[in-house]
Each structure stands twice: as C-alpha cells, then as structure tokens.
Amino acid sequence: MGRLDEASFAAFHARTSPGLRAYVYRVVGHESDADDIVQEAFLRIIRTDVRAESDEHLRRYLYRVASNLIVDRWRRRRHEVGEERILHEPATPRPRYEDDAAVAKIFAELKARDRALLWLAYVEGESHEEIATSLGVGRRGVKVMLFRARRRLRQLLQARGLLVNS
Amino acid sequence: MTEWFDLDPDEERAVAAFMSRVADLRTPSPESRLLASSELWCKAQLLRRWEAERLARRPLDIMHRIEIAGGLVAAGLLLYWSVPYLL
Numbered sequence: 001m002g003r004l005d006e007a008s009f010a011a012f013h014a015r016t017s018p019g020l021r022a023y024v025y026r027v028v029g030h031e032s033d034a035d036d037i038v039q040e041a042f043l044r045i046i047r048t049d050v051r052a053e054s055d056e057h058l059r060r061y062l063y064r065v066a067s068n069l070i071v072d073r074w075r076r077r078r079h080e081v082g083e084e085r086i087l088h089e090p091a092t093p094r095p096r097y098e099d100d101a102a103v104a105k106i107f108a109e110l111k112a113r114d115r116a117l118l119w120l121a122y123v124e125g126e127s128h129e130e131i132a133t134s135l136g137v138g139r140r141g142v143k144v145m146l147f148r149a150r151r152r153l154r155q156l157l158q159a160r161g162l163l164v165n166s
Numbered sequence: 167m168t169e170w171f172d173l174d175p176d177e178e179r180a181v182a183a184f185m186s187r188v189a190d191l192r193t194p195s196p197e198s199r200l201l202a203s204s205e206l207w208c209k210a211q212l213l214r215r216w217e218a219e220r221l222a223r224r225p226l227d228i229m230h231r232i233e234i235a236g237g238l239v240a241a242g243l244l245l246y247w248s249v250p251y252l253l
Contacts, residue, residue, distance in 0.1 A: 013203035022193045046210035103187045122185035150181045
C-alpha cells in the first residue's frame, strides 16, 4: 500500500469512517466527543505519514490511534470527575427504534472499557493480541478483562430476561 | 475470531447475538461540523507545515533567549564594575 496520498486517503476515509465512528460513538457515548476523536485519529494518520503494509494494517493502526484517544479522554475526565464516575459513565445513545432502545440501553450500562473490549472482539473481530495493542494493555489482561466484560453483559441480559439466542 | 478465556457455549452465543444487535444499531448521522476527507487532508498538511516551521524556528528562539540572558548579564557586570567609579 505504501505512503498515503490524498486520493488513497479519501478512499480509505470513505471505507473506514462509518465503522470507526460507530465504534467510538458506542464506547464514548457522546456524539460530539466521538466526532472529535474520529477526526483527530484521521488527522494523526495523515500527519504521522505512516507506511502501511496493507489497507487492513492501516485500518488497525487507525483503530489503535482512536482507542488511545479514547483512553486519553478517560484519563482527562478521571482527573476532572473521579475514576468511579468515569468507569460507570453511561453512554447516551439515541436509537431510532424502540427495539433498538433496549439494546442500546443495556450496552450503555456497561463500563466504557467493557464496551470497547466487546466491540473490538465481536464487531471488529479482533484477536486478543490486536485488542491488547489497540487498548494498550497486556494480552493476558485482555483475556481476563474480556471474560469479565462478557460475564457482566450476560448478567445484564439475564437480569432483564433478555437472553438473546442465535 | 477471538479465542475465549473461559469458553461457555451458551454465554458465547448469547453475547455474540447481543453484540450483533449492537453492531446493527444506527449511529446518528454525522453533523455538518465533521470535516470531509479533503478538508482533513488540507488541515493535516497545514498542521504538518506549522510543525515543520516551529521546529525550524526553535534554534532561533533558543538563541534569542540566550542573547537576552547574555545582554542582561553583561549589563549587570558593567553596572557592578562601574559602581566604584560612579560613587
């Protein structure tokens, strides 16, 4: 793939922007913050002049940058309002349909880090190693955190009698 | 696909099904304040140029500070040596 030029960036942006925005929005829960993070992630991709081996490699790098920006946001807000409130900070999604509202509400009840872990694992299909890189934690730590996130989600689903079966 | 820490098929199925619902949730359409890719590209080039200019100017800025500090020290020494003659 090599170095990005304006045309290849435009194509890359068109391909990855909706997915990245959905990820950041579901984790952060605030539309304007999510937009800021998405824009900053793309700006950093251009400014660092990254030499990507492939489109997929660049996409993973983009998610890593965005995840780092999300973590920076957690840290900044932790200084402002305290860790406990940030970890349990509810997302504020605005679902369009009533059925979606229940799904969005349950997901928003998870901790922000759990939302990021579950999204990267299930929606993006990332491996433990890739999630570890994206979130800046150890591979072993990801396994444990992901297990706990799944268990918490399972408990939330059970508590509402909404255990979704495939 | 991810290999799970402590695999429980039921849990796996329930969580995966729920997450597919989450993935399908609609994200609010981007506001107009979101920059287009061409605008992002221009902004990044501009930021990159500013950063290059800032780096290029840094030695000059440092020298400027050294000049000011040197001037103040020289003025202080001159004053110190000239005080006996002024009194």
